[in-house]
Amino acid sequence: xxxxxxxxxxxxxxxxxxxxxxxxxxxxxxxxxxxxxxxxxxxxxxxxxxxxxxxxxxxxxxxxxxxxxxxxxxxxxxxxxxxxxxxxxxxxxxxxxxxxxxxxxxxxxxxxxxxxxxxxxxxxxxxxxxxxxxxxxxxxxxxxxxxxxxxxxxxxxxxxxxxxxxxxxxxxxxxxxxxxxxxxxxxxxxxxxxxxxxxxxxxxxxxxxxxxxxxxxxxxxxxxxxxxxxxxxxx
Amino acid sequence: xxxxxxxxxxxxxxxxxxxxxxxxxxxxxxxxxxxxxxxxxxxxxxxxxxxxxxxxxxxxxxxxxxxxxxxxxxxxxxxxxxxxxxxxxxxxxxxxxxxxxxxxxxxxxxxxxxxxxxxxxxxxxxxxxxxxxxxxxxxxxxxxxxxxxxxxxxxxxxxxxxxxxxxxxxxxxxxxxxxxxxxxxxxxxxxxxxxxxxxxxxxxxxxxxxxxxxxxxxxxxxxxxxxxxxxxxxxxxxxxxxxxxxxxxxxxxxxxxxxxxxxxxxxxxxxxxxxxxxxxxxxxxxxxxxxxxxxxx
Numbered sequence: 076x077x078x079x080x081x082x083x084x085x086x087x088x089x090x091x092x093x094x095x096x097x098x099x100x101x102x103x104x105x106x107x108x109x110x111x112x113x114x115x116x117x118x119x120x121x122x123x124x125x126x127x128x129x130x131x132x133x134x135x136x137x138x139x140x141x142x143x144x145x146x147x148x149x150x151x152x153x154x155x156x157x158x159x160x161x162x163x164x165x166x167x168x169x170x171x172x173x174x175x176x177x178x179x180x181x182x183x184x185x186x187x188x189x190x191x192x193x194x195x196x197x198x199x200x201x202x203x204x205x206x207x208x209x210x211x212x213x214x215x216x217x218x219x220x221x222x223x224x225x226x227x228x229x230x231x232x233x234x235x236x237x238x239x240x241x242x243x244x245x246x247x248x249x250x251x252x253x254x255x256x257x258x259x260x261x262x263x264x265x266x267x268x269x270x271x272x273x274x275x276x277x278x279x280x281x282x283x284x285x286x287x288x289x290x291x292x293x294x295x296x297x298x299x300x301x302x303x304x305x306x307x308x309x310x
Numbered sequence: 311x312x313x314x315x316x317x318x319x320x321x322x323x324x325x326x327x328x329x330x331x332x333x334x335x336x337x338x339x340x341x342x343x344x345x346x347x348x349x350x351x352x353x354x355x356x357x358x359x360x361x362x363x364x365x366x367x368x369x370x371x372x373x374x375x376x377x378x379x380x381x382x383x384x385x386x387x388x389x390x391x392x393x394x395x396x397x398x399x400x401x402x403x404x405x406x407x408x409x410x411x412x413x414x415x416x417x418x419x420x421x422x423x424x425x426x427x428x429x430x431x432x433x434x435x436x437x438x439x440x441x442x443x444x445x446x447x448x449x450x451x452x453x454x455x456x457x458x459x460x461x462x463x464x465x466x467x468x469x470x471x472x473x474x475x476x477x478x479x480x481x482x483x484x485x486x487x488x489x490x491x492x493x494x495x496x497x498x499x500x501x502x503x504x505x506x507x508x509x510x511x512x513x514x515x516x517x518x519x520x521x522x523x524x525x526x527x528x529x530x531x532x533x534x535x536x537x538x539x540x541x542x543x544x545x546x547x548x549x550x551x552x553x554x555x556x557x558x559x560x561x562x563x564x565x566x567x568x569x570x571x572x573x574x575x576x577x578x579x580x581x582x583x584x585x586x587x588x589x590x591x592x593x594x595x596x597x598x599x600x601x602x603x604x605x606x607x
Contacts, residue, residue, distance in 0.1 A: 125494045125498070145494060146501055146503060148498075154498075163488045163491050163492065164491065165487045166487055173484065174484060174485065174500075174501060175500075177485070177501055228499075228500065
């Protein structure tokens with residue numbers, strides 16, 4: 076599914092990602108943990124095509140996607156929910172969702188309508204607010220919209236950056252339930268999250284990044300591994 | 311009382327009507343400019359020359375016998391690939407540099423100078439006055455209005471409404487607004503941002519060309535014709551809000567009415583300083599203009 080080989084990414088002179096190798100298989104959730112500023116978000120942005128890697132390869136379904144534009148990567152089936160949600164303020168909830176359907180090849184109006192109805196059934200709050208501007212929603216609703224906007228295109232790889240940040244516990248539980256649903260549907264997930272305990276409940280494996288390198292990796296269902304993870308990232 | 315009515319009918323209303331015609335003309339030029347700015351964040355200094363290019367293409371096509379009505383469709387269609395190639399071939403090359411604003415401003419300024427000289431080389435420096443497509447005039451509540459100017463108001467209103475509908479009521483428009491606000495996020499949802507940019511630039515340039523065709527019978531066609539309108543169009547875009555279509559319409563109508571009415575009471579030489587003074591005041595008090603930017607809510 077997703078294979079990253081010896082990835083290096085720079086921001087100007089700063090060497091942020093310093094040789095990362097990882098694999099995420101279909102229906103697997105890989106947790107990416109680490110302190111602030113170690114390169115977790117940069118890793119996701121590099122996979123999504125927002126930043127061009129300076130070295131290494133990113134293979135998605137055995138095809139290289141490094142160096143490609145974000146829209147081409149999205150149309151290959153990679154969905155990205157960034158940290159700050161990035162809801163378009165000038166667009167209604169429905170317009171935000173409709174854009175998410177653009178990545179589906181060979182889409183028709185009927186498909187688009189059916190996909191919207193599917194999303195509205197899953198997220199009734201969004202259905203109620205379909206004509207409101209996206210940024211008039213609460214923080215939790217905006218996060219749901221950001222997730223729904225990607226889910227509508229049925230991606231086979233989901234990149235999620237800090238989905239629980241600043242949200243109430245009930246909404247966080249709902250968000251992780253959505254991630255679990257996508258995993259059950261066969262979607263591979265690369266999850267960056269500070270809320271380690273809750274994230275580990277949906278993760279199959281995890282990696283810990285420090286200064287742009289993987290310093291620890293393991294099975295998320297193994298208690299010994301999880302204890303080492305918590306020790307490593309404890310401030 | 312009858313004196314006031316007569317004053318309105320014979321002095322104020324005709325002047326306001328002249329202002330309305332100029333307003334529609336300015337809005338037609340400003341629309342493309344504001345879309346290009348709102349989406350690409352590029353101040354297209356060559357927009358006036360694209361307006362002139364539309365008029366010159368119309369002139370050339372009319373000389374081989376094509377009717378004016380066909381030119382209204384044909385010229386924008388010719389302008390679209392020209393705009394697309396300019397965006398992909400020139401603007402995109404410098405778009406991702408750190409000095410994007412300055413570079414694109416200078417690039418389009420240089421392009422405008424080149425275009426102006428090419429017009430002069432091909433058509434010479436003298437103005438051409440195309441024949442007015444609709445002769446005569448009509449009586450509107452006792453005011454004589456040349457038929458072509460009435461046609462311009464109606465067609466201009468239709469074009470402005472169509473552009474607003476495309477931008478605010480279609481999926482294509484949603485893509486444009488999304489890309490204007492956040493090109494990375496839009497791209498990650500599958501919006502082909504580079505093509506949207508080039509398409510919007512081409513659309514803006516086609517609108518300028520269409521304005522050139524429509525306004526040629528009134529203002530004539532000459533190499534520097536773009537300069538006359540572009541200053542006012544920039545003022546409209548700044549006062550209305552850079553990238554706002556509603557802002558361009560309201561500011562366009564307001565500023566041209568100010569120009570028209572000021573000309574009645576003070577010397578007409580003061581109309582431009584007053585209008586540009588409003589722009590300066592707007593930049594100081596509310597730099598974002600009356601309305602927000604395209605895609606920003």
